[in-house]
Amino acid sequence: MDVHTSQSATNSSGFQVSEFVLLGLPGIHEWQHWLSLPLALLYLLALGANLLIVITIHHELNLHQPMFQLLSVLAVVDIGLATTIMPRILAIFWFDAKAISLPECFAQIYAVHCFISMESGVFLCMAVDRYVAICHPLRYPSVVTGVFVVKAVVFMVLRNVLLTVPVPVLAAQRCYCSKNEIEHCMCSNPGVTGLACDDITINRFYQLALAWVIGGSDMALVFISYVLIFRSVLRLNSAEAIVKALSTCSSHLILIFFFYTTIVVVSIAQLAGKAVPIFPVLLNVLNIVIPPALNPMVYALRAHELRVGFRRVLGLHEKVFQK
Numbered sequence: 623m624d625v626h627t628s629q630s631a632t633n634s635s636g637f638q639v640s641e642f643v644l645l646g647l648p649g650i651h652e653w654q655h656w657l658s659l660p661l662a663l664l665y666l667l668a669l670g671a672n673l674l675i676v677i678t679i680h681h682e683l684n685l686h687q688p689m690f691q692l693l694s695v696l697a698v699v700d701i702g703l704a705t706t707i708m709p710r711i712l713a714i715f716w717f718d719a720k721a722i723s724l725p726e727c728f729a730q731i732y733a734v735h736c737f738i739s740m741e742s743g744v745f746l747c748m749a750v751d752r753y754v755a756i757c758h759p760l761r762y763p764s765v766v767t768g769v770f771v772v773k774a775v776v777f778m779v780l781r782n783v784l785l786t787v788p789v790p791v792l793a794a795q796r797c798y799c800s801k802n803e804i805e806h807c808m809c810s811n812p813g814v815t816g817l818a819c820d821d822i823t824i825n826r827f828y829q830l831a832l833a834w835v836i837g838g839s840d841m842a843l844v845f846i847s848y849v850l851i852f853r854s855v856l857r858l859n860s861a862e863a864i865v866k867a868l869s870t871c872s873s874h875l876i877l878i879f880f881f882y883t884t885i886v887v888v889s890i891a892q893l894a895g896k897a898v899p900i901f902p903v904l905l906n907v908l909n910i911v912i913p914p915a916l917n918p919m920v921y922a923l924r925a926h927e928l929r930v931g932f933r934r935v936l937g938l939h940e941k942v943f944q945k
């Protein structure tokens with residue numbers, strides 16, 4: 623194996639290493655390329671399915687509703703999230719392209735944080751949409767409008783773009799004086815700052831604060847929304863009405879449960895990852911590539927209007943999309 627550690631004279635930014643080296647999955651470097659096929663298939667599925675959702679919602683006038691508009695935003699975010707890391711991972715596995723420049727590495731850190739935070743924000747907007755639809759159905763047409771969707775998306779974009787900027791900025795201010803090999807398939811903030819020769823306390827503190835401010839607050843608000851939804855649903859006298867009300871948010875419940883559960887599992891795996899370091903790295907990669915591939919399938923299975931829209935866009939018979 624080639625020696626990857628590369629150094630250069632200290633440049634004007636204070637760095638002493640000229641590049642980072644992404645080694646891939648810890649402990650299985652020799653045969654990790656075999657994982658490239660399933661990862662490539664998941665990536666292609668994520669791209670194709672999410673593009674189909676965006677095109678279908680744009681094409682079908684009856685899908686120009688807030689719930690489906692938010693779904694199209696989620697599809698765009700999923701495409702961005704998967705594209706942020708998958709081409710680089712496949713290049714590592716297929717072409718041994720492990721070297722990554724410092725600016726590209728910090729840009730990847732920023733993009734991953736921004737897209738994951740945006741996905742969490744979209745799930746929160748969807749929860750609010752379902753809350754108003756079920757708990758205040760008469761007010762829904764006047765509250766959840768196209769303007770509401772635009773304002774919510776703009777707010778989420780500004781929130782995530784601005785709050786995640788300090789993550790790569792703080793990482794770029796560290797001094798990387800000797801080590802430059804990262805036991806990962808992508809530039810993660812802990813993996814990069816762990817190579818720094820100076821104190822990274824502020825990096826760890828901001829990373830934790832960001833997780834609580836964005837992820838923690840979104841998760842709490844989603845939980846509160848669904849507590850209020852379930853309380854309102856249980857007050858209904860008709861069992862049929864209860865089933866109908868719950869079915870309107872079942873897709874969203876499945877996705878948010880998977881999204882936040884995987885984030886918690888990845889966080890726990892990273893804390894306990896010293897014994898078997900491949901687990902947190904692999905989980906981190908799967909956490910970024912599986913949700914973009916899973917989200918469209920869940921909605922396609924649960925939303926009849928979307929299946930009909932797929933049929934029209936693709937020119938297929940509706941029976942293809944029947945349950």
